[in-house]
Amino acid sequence: MAMSKSSLAFLVLAFAFFLCFIMSTGSYDYFQFVQQWPPTNCKVRIKQPCSNPRPLQYFTIHGLWPSNYSNPRMPSNCTGSQFEWRKLYPHMRSKLKISWPDVESGNDTKFWEGEWNKHGTCSVEKLNQMQYFERSHAMWRSYNITEILKNASILPSATQTWTYSDIVSPIQKATKRTPLLRCKSLPQPKSQAKSQPKRQARSQLLHEVVLCFDYNALVHIDCNRTAGCWNNVDIKFPP
Numbered sequence: 001m002a003m004s005k006s007s008l009a010f011l012v013l014a015f016a017f018f019l020c021f022i023m024s025t026g027s028y029d030y031f032q033f034v035q036q037w038p039p040t041n042c043k044v045r046i047k048q049p050c051s052n053p054r055p056l057q058y059f060t061i062h063g064l065w066p067s068n069y070s071n072p073r074m075p076s077n078c079t080g081s082q083f084e085w086r087k088l089y090p091h092m093r094s095k096l097k098i099s100w101p102d103v104e105s106g107n108d109t110k111f112w113e114g115e116w117n118k119h120g121t122c123s124v125e126k127l128n129q130m131q132y133f134e135r136s137h138a139m140w141r142s143y144n145i146t147e148i149l150k151n152a153s154i155l156p157s158a159t160q161t162w163t164y165s166d167i168v169s170p171i172q173k174a175t176k177r178t179p180l181l182r183c184k185s186l187p188q189p190k191s192q193a194k195s196q197p198k199r200q201a202r203s204q205l206l207h208e209v210v211l212c213f214d215y216n217a218l219v220h221i222d223c224n225r226t227a228g229c230w231n232n233v234d235i236k237f238p239p
């Protein structure tokens, strides 16, 4: 009896260690560098409106996400040192306020903290907190999506619509790598949703452009994850 109790205890302990191991290993295959279009962030938040919307007319950073090819949800919330404000020197903070603002509630620090704790902690084997933010800012400067789209005459418009490839092609051409787009659906007013066939009622807004990078966050590579936009539904790029 004592024997089986202790072996049970051992099993429980071993399992606990196993879980800890799974959750703490911040291993990943590659990075997704995600830029977002701020006007879309708040346009789609009808039920819980943004408390301090900043509809900036340029792509800003959402995050740099260590990612796994076989498990799209992983890794996240790895153990390891949590965000420390003092580790971002003031010069860097003022740069991030432009490239990586919180466009929904206005608390930039809280946004950086959330992204570091959820994603940054999973790539700490390669990038410490300072490097994580520096690298992200450098990527933002090097890959100016706003300018790439502007050069291709894809400008914010309340009425014009685009296909997925209309938007992807110029980015692919300018960066020589395949990006990924993510869209958000616009909630329809009830009256419209009822009178229109379901298919037509659907519409989507361009929300994010994802560029992929290798394990070291240095080499730009093709993204090959499934697009985050509906097939065959026009895309709006709203001002």
Ligand SMILES: *[C@@H]1O[C@H](CO)[C@@H](O)[C@H](O)[C@H]1NC(C)=O
Residues within 6 Å of the ligand: 026, 027, 028, 029, 068, 069, 070, 071, 074
């Ligand atoms: C990706 O996730 C799978 C399943 O969770 C895991 O077995 C694998 O080790 C992960 N790959 C990397 C490089 O972390």
Ligand SMILES: *[C@@H]1O[C@H](CO)[C@@H](O)[C@H](O)[C@H]1NC(C)=O
Residues within 6 Å of the ligand: 076, 077, 118
């Ligand atoms: C990670 O933590 C964030 C913030 O606490 C939470 O929203 C998210 O669901 C967590 N993700 C996972 C996979 O546990």
Ligand SMILES: *[C@@H]1O[C@H](CO)[C@@H](O)[C@H](O)[C@H]1NC(C)=O
Residues within 6 Å of the ligand: 107, 109, 110, 113
């Ligand atoms: C912003 O977020 C930080 C980090 O979560 C927090 O310490 C600070 O109090 C917040 N500031 C405001 C004005 O809410």
Ligand SMILES: *[C@@H]1O[C@H](CO)[C@@H](O)[C@H](O)[C@H]1NC(C)=O
Residues within 6 Å of the ligand: 140, 141, 144, 146, 147, 150
């Ligand atoms: C990106 O391009 C836009 C449009 O040309 C320009 O206004 C902006 O200053 C550029 N941003 C950076 C970081 O170079």
Ligand SMILES: *[C@@H]1O[C@H](CO)[C@@H](O)[C@H](O)[C@H]1NC(C)=O
Residues within 6 Å of the ligand: 144, 147, 148, 151, 174
């Ligand atoms: C946009 O076009 C301008 C003018 O032709 C060019 O100088 C610039 O390099 C282009 N920018 C991008 C990101 O392709």
Ligand SMILES: *[C@@H]1O[C@H](CO)[C@@H](O)[C@H](O)[C@H]1NC(C)=O
Residues within 6 Å of the ligand: 069, 224, 225
């Ligand atoms: C994406 O590319 C990686 C690396 O080449 C590969 O391991 C993975 O299977 C590919 N995934 C898909 C969905 O094609």
